Amino acid sequence: MNSWFISWCTYTSSEAGGMAVYSFGSCVKDYPAEAHPDQVHDDMIVSLKRAQNTEYVHITSFNRV
Numbered sequence: 001m002n003s004w005f006i007s008w009c010t011y012t013s014s015e016a017g018g019m020a021v022y023s024f025g026s027c028v029k030d031y032p033a034e035a036h037p038d039q040v041h042d043d044m045i046v047s048l049k050r051a052q053n054t055e056y057v058h059i060t061s062f063n064r065v
Contacts, residue, residue: 001030006044007061010052023052028065037064 009024031040041062048057 002033002035003028003030003065004040004044005061005063005065006059008044008048008057008059010048010054011056011058013054013056019056022054022056024060026061037062 005026005028007024007026010022011019012022029040029044031043041059044059044062045057048059049055
């Protein structure tokens with residue numbers, strides 16, 4: 001297993017008057033050792049979009065720890 005540190009933020013929709021930061025956070029998640037960084041990144045984007053109920057997600061920091 002490899003642990004990954006991810007910081008993220010979500011934005012308001014353009015219909016809400018622009019792209020202001022709506023929420024932000026960070027976490028450490030474990031992935032199999034053979035997981036490629038692109039796979040981990042893509043999985044986190046999908047997970048965050050689902051969890052935050054928005055399409056406006058940006059990963060601000062992404063590191064293996």
